[in-house]
Amino acid sequence: MVAQITAVVIFLVMFSLIITEKFPKQFTTLVCGALTLILVFGVGMNVDNQISGSHYNWVTSLRETLNVENIFKLGFWYTAAGEIESKGIDWATIFFLTGMMIMVEGMARVGFFRWLCLHVAKLVKYKVIPIFIVFMMMSAILSMFIDSITVILFLAAVTVELSGLLKFNPVPMILAEIFCANLGGSSTMCGDPPNIIIGSKLGYSFMDFLFNTGAIAGVSLVIMIFYFYFACKKQLVVKGEVDTSKFPVPKDAIKDQKGFVISSLIFALAVALLITHGQTHLSVATIGIGIAIITILANIKYLGIIFKKVDFPTVLFFTGLFVVVGGLEQTHILELIAEFIKNVSGGNVYVMIAIIIWVSAFASAFIDNIPFAATMVPVIQALAGPGADLSTMAWALSVGTDIGGSATPIGASANVVGMAVAQKSGHPVGWGKYCKISAPATVLVLLISTGIIFVRYL
Numbered sequence: 001m002v003a004q005i006t007a008v009v010i011f012l013v014m015f016s017l018i019i020t021e022k023f024p025k026q027f028t029t030l031v032c033g034a035l036t037l038i039l040v041f042g043v044g045m046n047v048d049n050q051i052s053g054s055h056y057n058w059v060t061s062l063r064e065t066l067n068v069e070n071i072f073k074l075g076f077w078y079t080a081a082g083e084i085e086s087k088g089i090d091w092a093t094i095f096f097l098t099g100m101m102i103m104v105e106g107m108a109r110v111g112f113f114r115w116l117c118l119h120v121a122k123l124v125k126y127k128v129i130p131i132f133i134v135f136m137m138m139s140a141i142l143s144m145f146i147d148s149i150t151v152i153l154f155l156a157a158v159t160v161e162l163s164g165l166l167k168f169n170p171v172p173m174i175l176a177e178i179f180c181a182n183l184g185g186s187s188t189m190c191g192d193p194p195n196i197i198i199g200s201k202l203g204y205s206f207m208d209f210l211f212n213t214g215a216i217a218g219v220s221l222v223i224m225i226f227y228f229y230f231a232c233k234k235q236l237v238v239k240g241e242v243d244t245s246k247f248p249v250p251k252d253a254i255k256d257q258k259g260f261v262i263s264s265l266i267f268a269l270a271v272a273l274l275i276t277h278g279q280t281h282l283s284v285a286t287i288g289i290g291i292a293i294i295t296i297l298a299n300i301k302y303l304g305i306i307f308k309k310v311d312f313p314t315v316l317f318f319t320g321l322f323v324v325v326g327g328l329e330q331t332h333i334l335e336l337i338a339e340f341i342k343n344v345s346g347g348n349v350y351v352m353i354a355i356i357i358w359v360s361a362f363a364s365a366f367i368d369n370i371p372f373a374a375t376m377v378p379v380i381q382a383l384a385g386p387g388a389d390l391s392t393m394a395w396a397l398s399v400g401t402d403i404g405g406s407a408t409p410i411g412a413s414a415n416v417v418g419m420a421v422a423q424k425s426g427h428p429v430g431w432g433k434y435c436k437i438s439a440p441a442t443v444l445v446l447l448i449s450t451g452i453i454f455v456r457y458l
Contacts, residue, residue, distance in 0.1 A: 003044030003056060007327035010035050014324055015366065018410060019431045026313040029320025036327035037062065044331075064088050065326035080281035088326035089319060090370060092285040093193075093413065097149055098315055099288025103266060104153045105306045106295040110259035112267075113154065117162040118250040128168050128236050132176065133225060135159065139177040140184030140221050144191050144214075145275045148181040148414040155181075156421035171427050172232035175437050178418040179228070179406050183221055183445065185414075186402035187214035189278075194373035194401040198394050202377065206278070212395045213402075216452050220445045227441055262298045266291060314420040321410070325367050334375045337363060342379055349388045353453060356380065356396040361404025361446055365411040369401040376401075392457040399449045407442040409434045 014032035018025055045056035063069065065088030075082035076092065107113060124130035135155060142151045155177050156170075163170035185191035189199040189209045199209060254260045273280070273287045282290075299306055328334055341359055345352035356376070363372050376397050384390035405412030409419050409431060422429050 004331040026316040033320035033323030061330040089322040096284040096288030099292035102292040111255040114253040139180040143181040143184035160425040176228040187217035357400040360400030364404035365407040
C-alpha cells in the first residue's frame with residue numbers, strides 16, 4: 001500500500017508540475033523518475049513487505065523498469081527472434097525517436113522541408129486554409145503506415161517553415177496535425193503501438209484493423225476536418241499582405257543538391273522499412289538506429305550542426321516519464337484500473353463496451369497507453385463470452401487508447417513531439433491552449449466511435 005500511494009503521489013506531482021510548467025519538463029520527469037526508483041522501489045516496497053507481508057521484489061521491479069537487459073536480447077532488434085516484454089523504459093521508442101530526430105535534422109540541413117513547403121504552398125496557390133486541410137489529411141493518411149512520431153516530426157517542421165513565409169500562426173495547424181496523426185494511427189495495426197499489442201496478442205491482421213477501426217477513423221476524420229476548420233479559422237488569418245511573386249523558387253531552397261538527394265533516399269528508406277517491418281521483422285529500434293547511422297555517415301562533415309539541433313530534452317522527457325509510469329505498473333495500479341472495468345460492467349455488454357472505451361481514453365490521456373493496453377488485453381479476454389465478442393472489445397480498446405491520448409499534451413508521443421517542435425520554433429503551447437482545442441475534439445470522436453460500435457456490432 002505504501003508503494004502504491006507513493007507511486008500515485010509522485011505521478012500526480014509530476015503531472016501537476018508539467019501542467020504548471022514551472023520547470024523544464026525533462027527535469028520534472030527525470031527527478032520524478034529518480035524519486036520513483038528511490039521511494040517506490042527502494043523504500044515503499046520494502047516497507048510493504050515488512051508491514052503487510054507483501055511479496056514485492058524491489059530488485060526485480062527496478063530491473064524491469066530500467067529495462068536495460070532487453071537491449072541486449074536479439075528479439076529487441078529482430079522481432080522474429082522472440083517476444084520482448086514491454087515494461088518500464090521503452091528503449092525501442094527512445095532509440096527510434098532519437099534516430100528519426102537525427103534524420104529530420106539531416107533533411108532540414110539540406111533544405112528538404114523548405115523545398116517541400118514551397119511546393120505545397122504553390123500547389124494550393126499559397127492559401128492558408130487549403131494548406132491546413134491538406135496537411136490534416138496528409139497527417140492521418142501517413143500515420144496509417146508510418147509511426148505518428150515521424151509524421152509529426154516532419155509535418156510540424158514544414159508547418160513552422162511555411163508559417164514564416166506566409167505569416168500565420170502555426171500552432172492551430174500543428175494541433176490539428178497531431179490530432180489527425182493519432183486518429184490515422186488508430187486505423188491500422190502498425191499505426192500505433194497499442195494496436196500492435198492488441199493485434200499480435202489476439203491474432204488480428206492489418207486488414208482486420210483497417211476494416212474496423214479504420215472505418216471509424218475515416219468517418220471521424222471527415223467530421224474533424226470541419227471541427228478544426230471552424231475552431232481554428234480565426235487563428236489562421238494571414239498577418240499582412242504576402243507578395244508571392246517574391247517567394248523563392250522551390251529548387252532554390254535546396255542548400256546541398258547531393259545531400260538533398262541522399263536525404264530523400266534516406267527518408268524513403270525509413271518509410272519503406274516502417275511500412276514493411278512486419279515482414280522484415282526489424283524492430284523500430286533497429287530502424288531508428290540504422291537510419292541514424294546512415295544519416296550520420298552521410299553528414300559526417302556537419303555533425304556539429306545536426307546534433308546541436310536534435311531535441312534531446314524531449315528524449316530525456318520520455319525516459320523520465322517511462323520510469324514514473326513503470327512505478328504505477330510495478331505497484332499494480334494499472335491492474336486495479338483494469339479490474340475496476342471488469343467489476344463495474346457487471347454483464348451488460350453496452351456498459352462493458354462504453355467503460356472500455358471511455359476509461360481507456362481517460363487513462364491514456366494521462367499515462368502511457370502502451371502498458372495500459374498490454375494490461376487490458378487479458379482483461380477483455382476474460383470478459384469475452386456469449387453476447388460479448390472479443391473482437392468488439394478489441395476495437396473498443398484500440399479506439400479508446402489511441403484516441404484518448406489526443407486530449408492532453410502528454411497523452412501520446414506525437415503530442416509531445418509536436419509541442420516540442422512548436423516550442424523550439426518560438427511558439428510555446430501551454431496546457432490550456434492545447435486542451436481548449438484538442439479535448440473537445442477527443443470527446444467528439446469518442447462519442448462517434450461509441451455510437452458506431454453500438455450500431456455496427458451490438
